[in-house]
Each structure stands twice: as C-alpha cells, then as structure tokens.
Amino acid sequence: MPDEEWSNWSGSVTCRPDGFEEPADEAAVQTRVRAAAASGRELRVVGTGHSGTPLCATPDTLLGLDALAGVLDHDPEAGLATVAAGTKLCDLGDPLLERGLAMRNMGDIDKQSIAGAVGTGTHGTGRDLGNISSSVEAVRLVDASGEVRFFEDPTSLAALRVSLGSLGVFTALTLRVMPAYRLHERIRRLPIEECLARLDDEIRDNRHFEFFWLPFKDAAEMKTLNPTEAEVSPLPDRPYERIGWAPHIIPSERNEKFFEMEYAIPAAAGPDCFRAVRARMREKHADVVWPVEYRRVAADDAWLSNASGRDTVTLSIHQDGSLPYREFFADVEPILLEAGGRPHWGKIHGLKADRLRDLYPDWDRFLAFREEMDPKGRFLNAHLREIFGI
Template structure:
C-alpha cells in the first residue's frame, strides 16, 4: 500500500491496489479486479486536481504507460489520443500533421482524460473548455465492457463521459476536434485594476486570449494577451515583453511553485463586479495574502455540467500557499462567488454540496441518472464524488 498525493500534496490517500496498464486488456483487468471486492476506482492522469476528484482508498489506475497519439486526420482536423497522454506530449505530433488544440490551459502537464474530465479551460471569449473538443470516446465501464460513445452512438453516455469527473468508467482513447496549426503573438504588461476595468470589454473582445493575475500586495494586474499572427520572427529580438511562436509553445506557462486553488465561473456580465468585491474583501480581511487572483473568460457551451453551460463566462481563481490553512481564504472567496451565481471548477477546491450544485445546472440530475445507469454498484463512486450527489 503506497500513498497517493496530488500535485500540491494537500490531498492524499492510501489506495489498496495500484495498476499501471499498458494495453486495453490490462486496463479492463484493472476494472474487473476492482469489481471483485467493490473497491472504488480512480483512473488518474497527472494528479493535478486540487480537490479530491482523483483520490481513492480502493483501486488506483495510473495511465503513464498508456500515452501517445494513435492517429491524426488533417482533412477532418481531428486526432485520436490515448487517455494518459499529457497535453505537452500532443504539441509536436499534432503540429507535424499541421494541427493544434483550439486552446489550452495555463499549464500543459495534465493528461487529456484528466483535463476533459474536469472541464479544464484556458482563456478567450470565443473559446470553450477542453471537454467541448471531445468528439468521441472509448471507455471501459463498470461491467468491464469496452464502449465507444459519441453524439451518434450512446449519446447520453457520451455526454457524461466527456465531462466525467472520473465517474463513469476508465477512458481508453479520446477523439479530439482540432484546428489547423497557428502562431500566436504574446504581449505582457502591468496595469492598475482600475485602468484594466475601464476597458475590460475592449481588452477581452479585441484579443483571442486575454487574462490577468491581480497581485494583492502591489494592487496591480499582470496582463497577458495572445493574438493569432502569420508574421514575426521567433523570438522578436527587440521587444522584452513580447514573443511569437506556435500555439503549443506559447499558450502554457510553467507553474512550479506549489499552491492550492479555488476557481469559480460567474456569468460574464458579473465578472467585473465579482472581481471588485473580491479585491475589496481581500484588501480588508487578508492584507497579508501573497497569492494572486486570476481572471479569464470562457465561451458558453451546452455540456450538462460544464461551468459555462448556457452562459458566457468569466472565471476567477484564488490561490493559497500550501503551508497555510486555505479554508479561511477560500470560504471568504466562496461567499462572494455564491453571491455572483458562481459555479465551482470540477478539479479545484470548493465546499458546495450535491444539492447546491443541482441548483446551478439544469441537467445535473440527468448527469447522475446516466452515471448511475452505467455503474449501478457505484464502482466509480468514491466518497468525494458521492458527496456531490444531488
């Protein structure tokens, strides 16, 4: 029995058995092994979730030996990839086929199955989260059956599987909708929050990706914009805070200072007032806070449990040092997010109950109905996931 911990070290567990499959047969055997004594299963990617979504004391299935691009289709602008493939492993092979992900998050260390399971997203008012790029999935459900699902085949299972929170099976392969390879021009600058919000609509609408980190100690915003470009040497030699490169080299950053995080999605029109309320509260109640708030945008979609379902969205995240108790900060932030109709990120810290979450999503009960139908004995229902049942 070896202990599991997530990236930050704030979440730990002691799985009874661990598997590291390298074939579909071994993946299936791991699921069937869990079924022998009803041990709750978690398949894990990079364990980068801040919440307990990846934790289990039952059977842990690590997918580090189940990685790689299986095929690409330049005409259809799509690719099939193994579920354990890390996002940084996609850049080069997709680029060689003239393809790229439509968007990426802040980092590229996550696995594709982990990222899609939690609705991982980047920033941009025309860009949706990664679960929206899934066009088909192959997974092993609780019975041990291998099932292919898509909008045309097992559509309800597909709806749950593409944003699964690990709850409906072990994903084997993911078929992704992509776009042609593209270059981005990055600009970074510092600006006061008042100046940023005086032109926030212009900043978000005028660039493909806009985001900022507000640093409470300096009361300043570290802003970043990325725009598509066909020009520019790489790097731009004369500009200190600008660079140009292929999307997979530009979008993600290195975030290696360990922290823990809460993130909420609020309706886009409430983003500025929600940020203002957080800024005021943090300045008055947490004057020593060293960690920033991050402000991003996300296009509306119609996935059952996407935090952007049915509404254009602003996402705001709060961070805390792993050596500190994060609860006072996160509870204070969550109170403000709740006042602004916030929906919590599926891979980050929150304190909402299943009944409360059901109020936030028109199809929350449907998601659970389909999940339960495919896993009646609760093999994929860890205590954490069960706590989110409506």
C-alpha cells in the same frame, strides 16, 4: 505498491490505495475493472494528480494510464485527432504540430493528462473558446462491467465530456483540432482601474485575454495572445513579447506549489464580482500576495461543465502552498456563489450535492446517466458520493 501513500500535486490530498496499477494497454484496463467489479471494491483513475479536490483518492484500486499515450489517428480534413487517454498535454503539442495540427486552446500549464483535463472541464481563456472538454467529439472507454464502448452521439457526449471519472475509464478521446497556428504573446502591467475600464475591448479584440490582479501592487498583469503569420521569435528588443507555435506559447511554468479555488460565473457578472473579491481581500486578507486570475470561457453544452449554457468568467483565488488557506477561501467563496458561481471540479471548494444540484440545469440527467453506466458505483469514491449526493 500496496499501502504506499499517494498524493496529489499540491499535497492537499493523500490516500493509501490498496493497489496502484499501471495497465499496459486497454485490455489490461479491462482486466483491472473486472477485478474491481468482482471484488465489489471501488476503482479510481488518476491522470497526473493536478486536481486539488479528492477526485482520485481511494483506499482501493487507483489506476494510472501513463502507458496509454500518443496520437493514435488524425484526419486533417475533418479536423480531428484521436489521442490515447493518458497522454500528457505537454506530449501532445509537438506530435500534433508534426501533423500540421493544434488544439484550439489550452490552460495555464500543460502537465495534465488529456483525460484528466477533460474530466474536470479544464479551460484556458478566450471569449470564443470553450474548455478542453468541449473539443471532445468521441470517447472510447472501459465501462463498469469491463466492456470497451465507443460514444459519439450528442447526448452521451454531453454527459461524458465533464464526468470526473465517474462513468468509466477513458482509453481514447477524439478531439476537434485545427491547423497549426502561431501566437503573438504580449504582457502589460496597468493600474487595475485602467485594466477594468478596458476589459470589454480587450476581451473582444484578442483571441485570448486574461489578467492577474496583483494585490500587493493593486495592478493588473494583462496577457493577450493573437494569431500571427510572423516567424517564431523571442523578440529580444521587446522583453514582454514573444511569438511561437501555440502549444509552446499558451502554457506557462508553475514551479511553486499553491492552493487554488476557482469559480465560473456568468460573464456579465464578472467585473462586479471581481471588484467584490478585491474589496474583501483588501479589507480582510491584505497579507495574501498571490494573484487573482480573471479569464473568459465560451459557453458549452456538457451537463456538468461549469460553463454549461452560459458564457463565463472564471475567477481563481490562490494561496501559497506553505500557508493556511481555508479561512481565506471560505471568506471569499460566498461572494463567488452570490454571483451565480459554479466551482471548478478540480480546485478547492466547499460545496456538496445540496448546493451543487441547483447550479446545474442538467444535474439530474447526469445522475440518471451515471446510474445507468455504473449502477453499483464501482467508480465512486467518498468525495464523488458527497458531491453527487449518493
């Protein structure tokens, strides 16, 4: 579709790629990458375009991997499943269930592709649960010269797990999975101070805990999910509870468009940082009705993961998709940075290489790895050049 406009989920990022191509298989991916290499133009790969930053925007070739979908292999004893990189998370839950398996955790929705979710460090919530990237045990990709390569050594995985599509086109990912499990969901609304007073206990006592601060009510909607052996049930007498298989219970529907900025801060700094954000919003942005989401993510070792090396609280700030958001986000962002925050790569933020470098101990290691994988920068677009400082 030459010259047709491509847009991300929220409509905040658009571009007119020279070609939007959907290769039918891995060999066709190689052909496209070789063509880009020969022409000296850039190539970006897109999952489902749910990122709010211009990670996928390109004037050159945009590659969609919808055709590379499905569970390719599984080994219940080893707790591993290999999936094609374009598989949507919503198309992964049931096929894994049929094999008696499930992902360890998921985020708020299940519309993203697995490669896209991995690429930006997409996460859910749970004190002992890492982001989705941390479950990647092996990567198969087409590199910048068009060769298929396979990585499973710890150093390469530390670079590849969160790599924003800058190291190659993933074609398959091997994930650590676990036996299928059911979850019991409970949703409660409490005054915010009561929620904050119980925060440590809730995070410790529940496999998954999160709360949404509802600014117009100054209340917290708290959600807990815990494993159960009970049968799948909607629990009609308890409208704010339900039981089901994990992939049916963890994700929610998000049908309204919104803008989002999210920062990952050291877990211990979470409550104070949240209080500071709440105070700023009450003082200066009392018109914002969209909630602030508070989640916990376990530390991991991926070089560009925003949970790298530290247990993490994520704070997500939202604004309606039809309203201005820039001034509001720019006013709250310094509070998140002050708390040691690292931005979610797929959500709106205002940082470039000069600020980002200091936030990641392994930043230079990642850049050296990238240089080795793609010395001519075929997988770099303007946004990546800006955030990597290249």
